[in-house]
Amino acid sequence: MVRAIITNAPNGGVKIENVNITEPEHYEVKLRPVYTGLCGTDRGEVLGNLSFAYNEPGYNYLVLGHEAICQVIEASENPYKIKPGDYVVPVVRRPGKCVNCRIGREDDCSDGDKHEAGITGLHGFMRDYFYDEAKNLVKINDKNMVKVAVLTEPTKSVMKAFEVFDTVSKRSIFQGDDSTNLTKNCLIIGTGSEAFLYAFMAREYRFNVFMTNRHPVGEEKLSIISRINADFYDYTREDPLKGIDLLIDTSGDPGTIFRFVRKMNYNGVVILFGTNGRAPATSIDGEDIDYIIERNISLVGSVDGAKRHYLRAVEYLEKWNYSEGSVINRLITGVFEPEDVSIFTKKPENEIKSVIKWS
Amino acid sequence: MVRAIITNAPNGGVKIENVNITEPEHYEVKLRPVYTGLCGTDRGEVLGNLSFAYNEPGYNYLVLGHEAICQVIEASENPYKIKPGDYVVPVVRRPGKCVNCRIGREDDCSDGDKHEAGITGLHGFMRDYFYDEAKNLVKINDKNMVKVAVLTEPTKSVMKAFEVFDTVSKRSIFQGDDSTNLTKNCLIIGTGSEAFLYAFMAREYRFNVFMTNRHPVGEEKLSIISRINADFYDYTREDPLKGIDLLIDTSGDPGTIFRFVRKMNYNGVVILFGTNGRAPATSIDGEDIDYIIERNISLVGSVDGAKRHYLRAVEYLEKWNYSEGSVINRLITGVFEPEDVSIFTKKPENEIKSVIKWS
Amino acid sequence: MVRAIITNAPNGGVKIENVNITEPEHYEVKLRPVYTGLCGTDRGEVLGNLSFAYNEPGYNYLVLGHEAICQVIEASENPYKIKPGDYVVPVVRRPGKCVNCRIGREDDCSDGDKHEAGITGLHGFMRDYFYDEAKNLVKINDKNMVKVAVLTEPTKSVMKAFEVFDTVSKRSIFQGDDSTNLTKNCLIIGTGSEAFLYAFMAREYRFNVFMTNRHPVGEEKLSIISRINADFYDYTREDPLKGIDLLIDTSGDPGTIFRFVRKMNYNGVVILFGTNGRAPATSIDGEDIDYIIERNISLVGSVDGAKRHYLRAVEYLEKWNYSEGSVINRLITGVFEPEDVSIFTKKPENEIKSVIKWS
Amino acid sequence: MVRAIITNAPNGGVKIENVNITEPEHYEVKLRPVYTGLCGTDRGEVLGNLSFAYNEPGYNYLVLGHEAICQVIEASENPYKIKPGDYVVPVVRRPGKCVNCRIGREDDCSDGDKHEAGITGLHGFMRDYFYDEAKNLVKINDKNMVKVAVLTEPTKSVMKAFEVFDTVSKRSIFQGDDSTNLTKNCLIIGTGSEAFLYAFMAREYRFNVFMTNRHPVGEEKLSIISRINADFYDYTREDPLKGIDLLIDTSGDPGTIFRFVRKMNYNGVVILFGTNGRAPATSIDGEDIDYIIERNISLVGSVDGAKRHYLRAVEYLEKWNYSEGSVINRLITGVFEPEDVSIFTKKPENEIKSVIKWS
Known part of the structure; x- marks a missing residue:
């Protein structure tokens, strides 16, 4: 019996209770979570x-949780040198048999035949302990970053999106004639935790970074935005900016996306990342298509990330944990007990990222 | 005085008359058109x-024409070895000062500060003779292809679009596990001349090629489609195909485009090429955005092409001129005199591509 | 019992005789060779x-032959639509388990655990019939090119090498400021069949093409070189050219390679393709390394090719079969009977490519 | 008159004296160096x-110095927002007119027509003040890293080399089947400051990192190597490692380079970076060429870096300044006065990087 936070997918609900999960006969690593993070996907599951x-x-339930930093309790010898006591982040998506899955790129799965821990057919990480293979674990070497490392999983998606940007933007010369993005504008739609992680990375790419949404944001968010030298706009009140070179959407709202697609510069790239299946429809016409074509604009969906992106996430989170007064830590706005399952249904006020501390 | 087909941009109208164009003081090459082609852009200009x-x-007029194959009348010595008697295709777009224009990629112009012969601020090729620099001319070595070479200009856009596909599709493993596109589907929306040129090239990429539009097409078009081993679907009657890996639009119609975006396979690429500013609006919602993201789909606008794409166009047109019973020549459905300016306002029945013979 | 040309690898020898090869229990396709080609590898095996x-x-012998065009005798249903009567080229290399082999890129095998028909642990194609899977067969659609298609296998290596060039040359802007290779020089070391196939392709890339070796070549070779607008130099007599942008070696001779590396232009690319384990040593010093670094030069080994490269080989061979007076066919300088095994030990005079006709 | 450290190129010599350099009529920024670094190039110039x-x-002299961190004394308004008081690193190489220089990639200059401050035809940074354009300055935002930022210039070359690696390694699947370099080996030849900077970055790429040279190294170097989880080998005593995936040379010694090229794994990449025109010759034979080909190995020269690489250098130096006990700072083994010109001719014992403090 193991204590776990569970739902009944896809119907929903949430409770914490002791459940009976069959232990694997053979396993490489036994893990206990230290922190697990919550995101819109967890809440979407709980709401059904x-x-x-x-x-x-x-099983007639699913253990929740796909954002985690864990400590290794036991480990057999493995090529990745994962040892007891190590802190690790488990990857969420597990491969199928397609060409992309075969080379460790299950984030680019060609046929949809993959699984995601805590979401699709695989128990998640919100339980007192679980088992995994060393290959699926990303080691955290710097012990000062154990807490911030709970952001590794959401940050890995940002790293994959920027890899996609790198590839797609090679279709022409994207940078200015000084070979940099210093004169280029990146607009991020949204001000949730993912939007902030995109902003942190866009700044490393040296874009002029802007965040926007339809509501004014609170003092704390404004303070973080200012601390990383970005700017915030309430787009219903003012025009965010003249020309956008990189547009990143975390809202999933078609109307907002195309509002800004119509302001893209030549050779601009639009990263579609946020999903909201219930977002209302918007209207696009021949002139929108024309605009995209005449300016050689690219719109690209990007989902998930591979182990390489988890590693890059760790690389940057380690940096951000030290620089700029550790402002990255301010994204973690609440630490809860496993028993506080009400946070799955009621979003804490001013939340950026809520996490659960397991031990 | 030179005989030329002119319009008054952007107001429209068309006539052929002798006009007085200032000859350049210095020029490298003097040219006379052999064939010029007509496309929707020419007709759009004439209609205003x-x-x-x-x-x-x-000037208070604009010489029309951006699709041409010309013969060199005079030429000074030049590094491109263009000589009198040579057949050449002049490139349409001329560079500005942006980073892409500086390296011969004015098709990817970063600021819109470029010109297009016969369209934007530069006299076109529909006149008895004109002058150009050798750098802007693409040589046709095989004299058997003089007529088919009038298709070079529209084909160069196809070549650029496939270059964009090559770049963008590298974001994941696109091909099957035999390293080829043999099990991949390419759907082309439209059955005009551009659609056919895309079909010819998609077949070289070894896709299963499908063409579609909302009306049944005539015998001749069906026969060409069949000759190149493609398939035609009237999409209002039947479902064209289950999964699309590469979607190419030549219609510019948002409703049709998104109808098929919703059938894209994982890692699919959508090339937006056809423009129709007057196409009616369509509605896209949160699920459409979600679909694009979860499948890592890319939608990319592609306009024009660089000199390198003209060269590739010539490379393939030369091949197609010989293979499969020269079926490529059947795309040229009508040859007219310069005086037949009515073809600018009245599309000949069953037209795929109409051309004007100059001498 | 099947008639086959065999050797005893790695000891050598060659004979044609009836051998007893166990037929597979299940197979997709039964094939009979129409033509098989000979290359230095076959002769190397025979010489031990x-x-x-x-x-x-x-088996205590190995059936020779890795260059073939075959006709399908029997075929079960397969996703590649290979049918009895079809002409096909079988791929040579068969995958192991590495990341590259898993995605159909056994030409880039990461661990050497692959097989090559007629060379390493797998019977070759020089026999009256054999069996294979449809996935390994490349269809020839144009029946006019059955003979020239025997060049598909050597040409596929050329296509892979140019793919490598495409990738590597993206490290900077390689082309001229007209976006093309028209002002760039490609030098090919060697005048054997492979060197000619490289020359054919370099010309499609629009390089100024030069071929060189240490001996004068005969009339026929000079005539072919001239027919494809290339130039020949005897480098012991004259300096082939001032600056080289793309150097392709088919000799495997270090001294000759570095002789020309020292003439590379900035951002130049050197394709190492030809192998000759017995070639004498040459000396390179600190200034050679310095030269490579200061000019950002790349030297890249390239071996074999994947199924996608066989398809591209077919694409271009089809073109070359029609254009320029079918000059490509003149590369096939001799057609022999299977019984003429003496050609394995004695190279016919003025040979470019010798082939065996099987039926 | 300005105090400057000068040489007489290419003859050599070094002295510090007040010289009369014509001030520019118009300039954007006036700068005073805070630290300047010394490298083998400076010493090579001084030795003639x-x-x-x-x-x-x-001028009949050349001001030395191409590694610098400066403070802005005066600045007119500029698009890069460089203001008085800012700390900046000036870029070394200044563009000519080639296609690469036109887009800010003078590190990939196509014709050699560029200049390098303190080396080729342009006064360097070792003087009390100088003038520059804002476009050539890279801003250091984090004031805690002023000292370590003197390493920006040498680090930018590392960043360019890894960009080249990224491009070239895309010719096949380079990473393991977990999509990372965790099971891949990087060997760095040399233990000077550049070798260490490569080691720092190779570790961010998650290679198993090894450093080697022919002599045992001192305690301090061993301690740094250990601190960054790398390993050191004296290759004359032991075999450094079985298979190398990425080989980086900082020695410029052909013999050492090819010693290890012969241990490269399939698809391995060799970065040639270190130059030593006086390094003795080595011998390479047909089997070496064969080895490179059969394994699809790439050897690439890489010199200098563009402004984008300076930015990336700053990005990582900022990280390294905080992480792992600021071990990066231990690369700066000596801080000297401008008057100590003896350090140009006599290398301080156990030097990794010597720097001059200007104020």
Whole structure:
């Protein structure tokens, strides 16, 4: 019996209770979570809004949780040198058999035949202990970053999106004639935790970074935005900026996306990342298509990330943990007990990222 | 005085008359057109539908024509070894000062400060003779292809679009596990001349090629489609195909585009090429955005092409001129006299590509 | 019993005789060769010079032959639509388990655990019939090119090498400021069949093409070189050219390679392709290394090719079969009977490519 | 009159004296160096070993110094927002007119027509003040890193080399089947300051990092190597490692380079970076060429870096300044006065990087 936070996918609900999960006969690593993070996907599952979620076969429930930093309790010898006592982040998505899955790029799965821990057919990480293979674990070498490392999983998606940007933007010369992005504008739609992680990275790419949404944001968010030299705009009140070179959407709202697509510069790239299946429809016409073509604009969906992106996430989180007064830590706005399952249904005020401390 | 087919951009109209164009003081090459081609852009200008078109500064008219194969009448020595008697295709777009224009990629112009012969501020090629620099001319070595070479200009856009596909599709493993596109589907929306040129090239990429539009097409088009081993679907009657890996639009119609975006496979690429500023609006919602993201789909606008794409166009047109019973020649459905300016306002029945023979 | 040309790898020897090869229990396609080609590898095996060659396990001989065009005798249904009567080229290299082999890129095998028909542990194609899977067969659609298609296998290596060039040359702007290679020089070392195939392709890339070696070449070779607008230099007599942008070696001779590396232009690319384990040593010093660094020069080994490169080989061979008076066919300088095994030990005079006709 | 450390290129010599350099009529920024660094190039110039060095036209001396961190004294308004009081690193190489120089990639200059401050025809940074354009200055935002930022210039070359690696390694799947370099080996030849900077970055790429040279190294170097989880080998005593995936040479010694090229794994990449025109010759034979080909190995020269690489250098130096007990600072083994010109001719014992403090 193991204590776990569970739902019944895709119907929803949430509770913490002792459940009976069959232990694997052979395993490489036994893990206990230190922190797990919550995101919109967890809440969507609990609300029964995610029709694609499903229980692990053989169980009438699903352990929640795909954002975690864990400590290794036991480990057999392995090529990745994971040892007891190590802090590690487990990867979420597990491969199928397609060409991309075969080379460790299950984030680019060609046929949809993959699984995601805590979401689709695989128990998640919100339990007192679980088992995994060393290959699926990303080691955290710097012990000062154990807490901030709970952001590794959401940050890995940012790293994959920027890899996609790197590839797609090679279709022409994207940078200015000084070979940099110093004169280029990046607009990020949204001010949630993902939007902030995109802003942190866009700044490393040396864009002029702007964040926007339809509501004014509170003091704390404004303070973080200012601390990383970005700017905030309430787009219903003012025009965010003249020309956008890189547009990153975390809202999933078609109307907002195309509002800003119409302001893209030549050779601009639009990263579609945020999903909201219930977002209302918007209208696009021949002139929108024309605009995209005449300016050689690219719109690219980007989901998930591979182990390489987890490693890059760790690389940058380690940096951000030290620089600029550790402002990155201010993204973690609440630390809760596993028993506080109410946070799955009621979002704490001014939340950027809520996490659960396990031990 | 030179005989020329002119319009008054952007107001429209068309006539053939002798006009007085100042000859350049210095020039490298004097040219006379052999064939010039007509496309939707020419007709749009004549109808006054293209608000972005404008006359060459200093003139109250604009010589039409951007698709041409010419013969060299005079030539001074030049590094491109263009000599009198040579057949050449002049490039349409001329560079500004941006980073892309500086390296011969004015097709990817970063600031819109470029010109297009026969369209935006530069006299076109529909006149008895004109002058150009050798650098802007693409040599046709195989004299058997003089007629088919009038298709070089529209084909160069196809070549650029496939270069964009090559770059963008590298974001993941696109091909099957035999390293080829043999099991991949390419759907082309439209059955005009551009759609056919895309079909010819998609077949070289070894896609299963499908063409579609909302009306049944005539015998001749069906026969060409069949000759190149492609398939035609009337999408209002039947579902064109289950999964699309590469979608190429030549219609500019948002409704049709998104109808098929919703059938894209994982890692699919959508090339937006056809423009129709007057196409009616369509509605896209949160699920459409979600679909694009979860499948890592890319939608990319692609306009024009650089000199390198003209060269590749010539490379393939030369091949197609010989193979498969020269089926490529059947795309040229009508040859007219310069005086037949009515073809600018009245599309000949069953037209794929109409051309004007100059001498 | 099947008639086959065999050797005893790696010891050597050659004979044609009826051998007893176990037929597979299940197979997709039964094939009979139409033409098979001979290359230096076959002769190396026969001479016992290739220490890496070995017999198929369970046999004390190895059927020779890796260059072939075959006709399908029987075929079960398959996703590649290979049918009886079709002409096909079988791929040579068969995958192991590494990341590259898993995605159909056994030409880039990461661990050497692959097999090559007729060379390393797998019977070759020089026999009256054999069996294969449809996935390994490349279809020839144009029946006019059955003979020239025997060049598909050597040409596929050229296509892979140019793919490598495409990738590597993206490290900077390689082309001129007209976006093309028209002002760039490609020098090919060697005048054997491979060198000619490289010359054919370099010309499609629009390089100024030069071929060189240490001996004068005969009339026929000079005539072919001239026909494709290339130039020949005897480098012991004259300095081939001032600056080289793309250097392709088919000799495997270090002294000759570095002689020309020292003439590379900035950002130049050197393709190492030809192998000759017995070539004498040459000396390179600190200034050579310095030269490579200061000019950002790349030297890249390239071996074999994947199925995608066979397809591209077919694409271009089809073109070359029609254009320029079918000059490509003149590379096939001799057609022999299977019984003429003496051609394995005695190279016919003025040979470019010798082939065996099987039926 | 300005105090400056000068040489007479290419003859050599070094002294500090007040010289009369014509001030520019118009300038954007006036700068005073805070630290300048010394490298083998400076010493080579002083010894008269670098035949390619030359004085700035109009002067019979050359101000030395290309590694610097400066403070802005005066600045007119500029698009890069460089203001008085800012700390900046000036870029060394200044563009000519080639296609690469036109887009800010003078590090990839196509024709050699560029200049390098303190080396080729342009006064360097070792003087009490000088003038520059804002475009050539890289801003240091974090004031805690002023000292470590003197390493920006040498680090930018590392960043360019890894960019080259990124491009070239895309020719096949380089990473393991977990999409990372965790099971890949990087060997760095040399233990000077550049070798250490490569080691720092190779570790961020998650390679197993090894450093080697022919002599045992001192305690301090061993301690730094250990602190960054790398390993050191004296290759004359032991075999450094079985298979190398990425080999980086900072020695410029052909013999050592090819010693290890012969241990490269399949698809391995060799970065040639270190130059030593006087390094003795080595012998390479047909088997070496064969080895490179059969394994698809790439050897690439990489010199200098563009402004974008300076930015990336700053990005990582900022990280390294905080992480792992600021071990990066231990690379700066000596701080000297401008008057200590003896350090140009006599290398301090156990030097990794010597720097001059200007104020």
